[in-house]
Amino acid sequence: MLMSLSSLTVFSQRPDTVFIEELTWTEIRDLLDDGYSTVIIPTAGTEQNGPHMVTGKHKYRINYGSEQIARALGNALVAPVMTYVPEGRVDPPSGHMRFPGTISIPSDTFETVLEYTARSLKQHGFKDILMIGDSGPNQAGMRKVSEGLSKKWAASGVKVHYISDWYGVGVSRFVSWLKEMGYTEEQIGTHAGLTDTALLLAVAPEHVRSVIQPGKGIDVDGVYGDPTLATRKLGEKGMEFLVEAALEQISTLIETP
Numbered sequence: 001m002l003m004s005l006s007s008l009t010v011f012s013q014r015p016d017t018v019f020i021e022e023l024t025w026t027e028i029r030d031l032l033d034d035g036y037s038t039v040i041i042p043t044a045g046t047e048q049n050g051p052h053m054v055t056g057k058h059k060y061r062i063n064y065g066s067e068q069i070a071r072a073l074g075n076a077l078v079a080p081v082m083t084y085v086p087e088g089r090v091d092p093p094s095g096h097m098r099f100p101g102t103i104s105i106p107s108d109t110f111e112t113v114l115e116y117t118a119r120s121l122k123q124h125g126f127k128d129i130l131m132i133g134d135s136g137p138n139q140a141g142m143r144k145v146s147e148g149l150s151k152k153w154a155a156s157g158v159k160v161h162y163i164s165d166w167y168g169v170g171v172s173r174f175v176s177w178l179k180e181m182g183y184t185e186e187q188i189g190t191h192a193g194l195t196d197t198a199l200l201l202a203v204a205p206e207h208v209r210s211v212i213q214p215g216k217g218i219d220v221d222g223v224y225g226d227p228t229l230a231t232r233k234l235g236e237k238g239m240e241f242l243v244e245a246a247l248e249q250i251s252t253l254i255e256t257p
Contacts, residue, residue, distance in 0.1 A: 018070040021080045028124070031077065037127040038076035038254065041117055042066045043142065045085045045135035048099030050192035050215065050223035054207040055101040057200050059083050061239075062134035064203040065166065068243045069132070073250070076130075079117060085110050086137040099222050107141055114145045122158050128254045132163040132246060139167060165249040170242030171195070177237065183229065191218060193225015195238060202235030 014027045020039075023031075042065075044058035059081050070076040087104035088095025096102040118129050129149075131142040146162040153159070174195060178188050188194045193215055201208055212230075215223030 018067055018076065019078050019080075023077075028077070032125045036075050036077055037125070038070075038073055038130065039121050039126040039128075040066045040070055040076060040078045040130045040132060041082070041114065041121070042078065043082040043085055043114070043131065043133040043135065043138040045087055045096075045137065046083045046101070046103040047087050047096040047135070048102050048192075048222045049196065050227065051221055052209045052212045052223075052227055053192055053197060053200055056083070056207070057196065058134040060204040060207060061199055062132065065134070065239065065243055065246070066132060068239075069130075069246055069250070072243075072247055077126075079121065082110075082113060082117070084113075085133075085135060086141070088137075096222070110138070111141045111145050114141060115149065118145065118149055118160055122153065122156075127158050129158070129160045130163050130250065131160065132166050134167060136167070139164065159254070161250070161253045163246050163249055166242050166246040168245075169249070170245035173241040173245060174238040177241065178234070187226040187229055189215060189223070189225015189227075191225070192223040193227055194229050194234075195225070197227035197230035198232070198235035199238050199242075200235065201230055201232040202239050205232060 015022065017023065020028060042062040044056075044062045046055050047058070048055060049057045063081055066078045066081075070078050084103055084105050086107045087102050088097040090097055090104055097104050114131065118131075121129055131146050133139055133142050143162045143164070146160040149160040175188055178194065179185075183194060189196075197208060197212070212227050214226045214228055215221060218224045
């Protein structure tokens with residue numbers, strides 16, 4: 001059954017969004033003319049996150065973080081999240097590929113998509129391209145592509161920046177803070193444990209299942225850590241660490257308005 005136009009939400013003017021996929025091409029053109037010279041390319045894996053969290057965990061976290069960063073910068077837009085990344089060998093499966101739902105692509109394929117995403121955005125007029133990833137296997141590819149393109153484009157005034165501190169410094173600060181709060185390394189964990197679960201509770205609690213159990217091991221249920229200790233309040237503090245770390249690094253790389 002078709003819905004009448006009057007029953008739909010129609011924006012007569014540009015909505016308050018920083019996401020490229022939520023804007024028309026003319027709106028993006030106008031924002032570029034208004035000085036929006038920075039763009040964020042977020043990357044995130046599609047992987048198992050234990051029985052209690054959805055496979056899109058990284059996407060929801062980096063989408064939230066990218067919006068916060070873009071709004072703080074004041075002259076930045078956010079490209080669609082890249083959710084297909086290297087996640088391990090496909091056949092025979094390794095790493096997260098041993099669990100249904102994980103999607104893995106070769107590293108060189110990931111790097112090619114990254115490169116041509118950046119090339120597209122450069123063509124449209126963006127001058128500072130920021131690559132930010134919320135998953136471990138993404139990091140090496142983003143570093144490689146950003147360094148290579150920056151060298152190629154040195155004379156053009158366009159720079160590609162790998163923002164490593166979101167997933168590096170930010171996560172480390174969160175873990176250190178949790179330890180100060182009395183949590184142990186075993187409770188915090190490294191995958192789908194306290195930290196991962198708390199961060200998703202902060203940005204997309206609807207994607208955390210109500211039945212949560214302590215992890216049985218990364219090779220058993222895909223969980224290392226104790227997600228039962230996670231709370232939304234802890235996750236909100238964690239997201240602050242990640243966003244702040246990224247913004248601090250960005251401020252050393254580009255001139256912000």
